[in-house]
Amino acid sequence: MNEDEEQALATHEQELRRGTVVFASLVACRRPQYGYSLLTTLTEAGIATEANTLYPLLRRLEKQGLLTAEWNTEQARPRKYYTVTTSGAEVAAALHSRWLELDSSITKLWKEGTP
Amino acid sequence: MSALTDIYVDNVIGHLPEKSREDIAAEIRATINDMVEDRLGEFDHPAEDQSAAAEREVLEELGDPILLSREYTNSPQHFIGPASYPLYIWSLRWVLPTIAVLSVLTNVIVHIATTPQVRLGALLGQTIGSTVTALLIAFAVITILIGLGDRGLDGGTTQQLPGPRSKAWNVDDLRRKDTKGAQIRAEAVLNLIFIVLLALIPLIPTSLVYVGHLNNGETFINPDLGAGWLLGYWGFLTLMAVIEVIKLVRSSASAGLLITGVVLDVAMAVFLTIALLTQPVLHPDLTSASSAEVQQVITVIAIWFIVIWDQISTWRAHRANR
Numbered sequence: 001m002n003e004d005e006e007q008a009l010a011t012h013e014q015e016l017r018r019g020t021v022v023f024a025s026l027v028a029c030r031r032p033q034y035g036y037s038l039l040t041t042l043t044e045a046g047i048a049t050e051a052n053t054l055y056p057l058l059r060r061l062e063k064q065g066l067l068t069a070e071w072n073t074e075q076a077r078p079r080k081y082y083t084v085t086t087s088g089a090e091v092a093a094a095l096h097s098r099w100l101e102l103d104s105s106i107t108k109l110w111k112e113g114t115p
Numbered sequence: 116m117s118a119l120t121d122i123y124v125d126n127v128i129g130h131l132p133e134k135s136r137e138d139i140a141a142e143i144r145a146t147i148n149d150m151v152e153d154r155l156g157e158f159d160h161p162a163e164d165q166s167a168a169a170e171r172e173v174l175e176e177l178g179d180p181i182l183l184s185r186e187y188t189n190s191p192q193h194f195i196g197p198a199s200y201p202l203y204i205w206s207l208r209w210v211l212p213t214i215a216v217l218s219v220l221t222n223v224i225v226h227i228a229t230t231p232q233v234r235l236g237a238l239l240g241q242t243i244g245s246t247v248t249a250l251l252i253a254f255a256v257i258t259i260l261i262g263l264g265d266r267g268l269d270g271g272t273t274q275q276l277p278g279p280r281s282k283a284w285n286v287d288d289l290r291r292k293d294t295k296g297a298q299i300r301a302e303a304v305l306n307l308i309f310i311v312l313l314a315l316i317p318l319i320p321t322s323l324v325y326v327g328h329l330n331n332g333e334t335f336i337n338p339d340l341g342a343g344w345l346l347g348y349w350g351f352l353t354l355m356a357v358i359e360v361i362k363l364v365r366s367s368a369s370a371g372l373l374i375t376g377v378v379l380d381v382a383m384a385v386f387l388t389i390a391l392l393t394q395p396v397l398h399p400d401l402t403s404a405s406s407a408e409v410q411q412v413i414t415v416i417a418i419w420f421i422v423i424w425d426q427i428s429t430w431r432a433h434r435a436n437r
Contacts, residue, residue: 036149056186
C-alpha cells in the first residue's frame with residue numbers, strides 16, 4: 001500500500017470509527033462507567049478511541065438523553081459515572097440491529113464480488 | 116495535581132459556557148488523575164520526575180486544550196454551514212446581479228439628469244464606484260444575515276430553510292433547472308447589448324470621453340465616410356443580432372448556428388479590415404497624417420485579435436456544454 005492509499009485508508013477508517021464509538025459507548029454504558037474506565041473498556045475491546053473525543057462525546061450523548069451522568073463522591077476520588085438511559089438502550093438495540101444488517105449486507109457483497 | 120494540569124484545565128474551560136465549566140473541569144481533572152495513575156501503576160513509589168513525566172504524557176495525549184474545548188462546545192466552526200450554503204449561493208447569484216443592474220441604471224439616469232454636460236468618463240467613474248460599493252454592502256448584508264440565521268439552525272445542520280430549499284425537491288425542479296439554456300440566454304443578452312454598443316459607435320460624440328475639443332464634439336468616425344460603409348457595418352451587426360435573438364428564443368445554440376456566427380464574424384472582420392485600410396474611417400481631426408496608417412493597422416490587428424479570441428471562447432463553451 002503506497003502513501004496515498006494509506007492516507008485514504010486512514011480517512012475512511014476514521015469515518016467508520018466515528019459512528020462506531022457512539023454505538024460502542026452506549027453498549028458499554030449498560031453498566032455504569034466513568035470516563036477512563038469506558039476508555040479502557042473500549043480499547044480492550046479493540047475499539048481504539050481517543051480520550052479527547054470520548055469525553056465530549058459522552059456529554060453530547062448525555063444532552064441527547066441517551067446517557068445519564070452522576071458524580072460518585074463516595075470513593076477516594078470523585079468520578080462521573082455514565083449509564084445508558086431507557087431511551088439510550090432502545091437506540092443501542094436499534095443500532096445493534098442495523099449493525100448486524102450492515103454486516104450481513106457487506107459480507108454478502110464481499111462474497112459476490114470475490115472471484 | 117501539578118500547576119501544569121491546572122493550566123491545561125483552565126485553557127480548556129476558558130472557552131466554555133460558565134455553567135458547564137466546573138463540571139467539565141472536575142471531569143478532566145479526574146481523567147488526568149486516572150490516566151497518570153494508570154501509567155505509574157508499575158511503580159510502587161514513583162519518583163517526582165516519573166510523576167511529572169507521566170503527567171506530561173497524559174496532557175500530550177489529550178492534545179491541544181483549544182481543540183478539546185471545541186469538542187466540548189460542539190458549536191460550528193464556520194460562519195455559513197452546509198445547510199445554509201445553497202441558500203447563500205442562491206442569494207448571491209440573484210441579489211448581486213439585480214443590485215448591479217439597478218445601481219447602474221440609477222446612476223446613469225441620475226448622472227444624465229443632474230449633469231449639464233454628460234461625459235462618459237465621469238459617468239463611468241461614478242457608476243462603477245457606486246456599483247462596487249453597493250455590491251460590497253449587499254454581499255456583507257447577505258453574508259451576515261444568512262450567517263446569523265445559520266446560528267439559529269441547530270448548528271447549521273437543520274435541513275429546513277426558507278427560500279429555494281423550503282420546498283421538497285421533485286422531478287419538475289429538474290426540468291426547470293436548465294442551466295445550459297440559462298447560460299446561453301444570458302450570453303445572448305450580453306452579446307445583444309454589446310452589438311447595440313457597437314452599432315452606436317459611429318454616432319457617439321467625442322465630447323462623451325473628454326476629447327471633444329479635438330474635433331469640436333463630432334463623432335469618432337469620419338463624417339465624410341461613405342454611407343455604404345456605415346450601412347454595411349450596421350447590416351453585419353443586424354445579422355449578428357438576429358443570430359443572438361434566435362439563441363435567446365431557442366435557449367440553445369446548434370452547431371449550424373455557431374458556424375453561421377463564425378462566418379459572420381470573419382466576414383465582418385474582413386469588411387472592417389478593408390474599410391480601415393482603404394478609407395479614412397476615423398475622424399481626420401483625431402488622427403495626425405503621420406500616424407494615421409499606424410493607427411489603422413493597430414485597429415485592424417485589434418479587430419482580428421478580438422475575432423479570433425471570440426471564436427476560440429465560443430467553441431470552447433460549445434464543447435463544454437455538449
